[in-house]
Amino acid sequence: MTLEARAETSAAPAQASSPRWSGVALMMGSGLSNQVGASIAALAFPVLGPAGVVAVRQWVAAVVLLSAGRPNLRSFTAAQWRPVLGLAAVFATMNLTLYAAIDRIGLGLAVTLEFLGPLTVALASSRRRIDLACALAAAVGVVVLTRPRPSTDYLGIGLALIAAVCWGCYILLNRAVGERLPGLQGSAAAAAVSGLLYLPLGAAVLWLHQPTVGSLLCALAAGVLSSAVPFLADLLALRRVPARFFGIFMSVNPVFAALIGMLVLDQYLGAASWLAITVIVTANAVSVGTAASRSEKETNLLR
Template sequence: MLLVVVAIASVQLGSSLAKDLYSAAGPLTVAWLRLLGAAVVLGVLTRPRLRGRSASDWFWVVAYGVCLAGMNVTFYLAIERIPIGMAVTLEFLGPLGVSVALSRRARDLLWVGLAAIGVALLGFSPGQLDPLGVFWALVAGALWAGYILLAGPAGRRWPGVSGVAVAFWVGLVGLTPVVWALDLFPVAVPAVWGIGLLIGLLSSAIPYGLEMVALRRIEPRIFGILMSLEPAAAALFALLLLGETLRPAEVVALACVVVASIGVVRSRRPAVDAPAVPPEQ
């Protein structure tokens, strides 16, 4: 359990550092640096076999990589406009939707209702969230759902984390022309490059390693419950490192989504527990 907690802390530390870096580099630039750092580290560690791969192998890993990169980019666009805790809360609706869709239990609709009530509160509270930021967070959630659904087919064709490493390279290659066309490559400042690459380690490479070890030691159900605490962890790190505070309605919305996520995970039958997929904020 400690490994999962450290992994969560690593991801959310990375998110707060990413937002703090916006004073020197925009969201797309930071996302590109994160993909670069993760791709290099995971590529060196896993050295995935590329030769002799079928068209099907490449189809699934490319789709996986597109979702992975899109999720990172849209999440970073979201936290530019809304608090990190709220971005993670809204993004978490994607995995929650996947869990409910795969559970096929009528009572899980109650948990969906609870999450919906929490999100609805955001629309009726004073000082509403930036609509564009909310939009990007919801898009990130949809891409996270796609990422989870693609993890199985991609993982069966690319063993271990080799598929994740290739997916990061796919995302990096796909995002590079956009960054080039918009002239958003990082400035020649060592600190920007260093922090950007560190974000790649904290938000991707380190959590993947820790979570792989943790999944060998604890039940997927327990793992899923711990991962459901991501929104709360995100809000806590953003408060400590960036001074971001949440309004009462936002705290209630966050709590509703967290409780709904825990409820869905706890209601799963052990026989159908699917391997949890590491978060990609």
């Protein structure tokens, strides 16, 4: 083999692996940006409250998605508008309940409990033994996280669980919207409707609370870091890594949330809570990874 041939052979794996590594970097950046944005949002809670911060975030998300999706709203049919309106309502409720939960029980615990939404969707239709084991493991983790203590904030836990239900509904509605509308038009329309829903609430909060420059900057930064950056980063990452790998990597978000909550907000979790988060994250990674691997094998057999 000539030197030129050897160079081409050795360069091929490097070129093939380059997109994968850039995809990992994008996913890492997306997860960190999302949780850093949530922690910065929490800094504005004393002035604007969760509702005020969520309103600003929804407006930022609407601007970003409308710019990217450019939906032709006048051409939407009633059958297309129904899931879009449902998605808008879920989107608005999910963010409000999550931020209210973060305000009461902290970033790490709130995001971990919210993460039960997509995990439940992934496990609900499965009859595999490994998924049953993952569900039981996750349930044990939730029991540990929400175990009764003198300082337990049951309202905060309830808000986080409502956010989890909303996230599960968000996934299902997104599928319906994707089937009825091309590209990002459905998501962009839902973000626009959600932003409109928050106009009266956001205006009232901003009028009554007299926001400071710092709190407004924190709310805007939260919108950019938790909406715009993850959206673009995830879009680019999915072009570089398999969907299965993307789904597994999403599992680290509760860990990011707990770490950033500790570093930015001084919210420290005990050893039992860290163990419970690890169990829930592992259960999701195993369930998503094995399901996608099995799907790939079945697809290959049918070819």
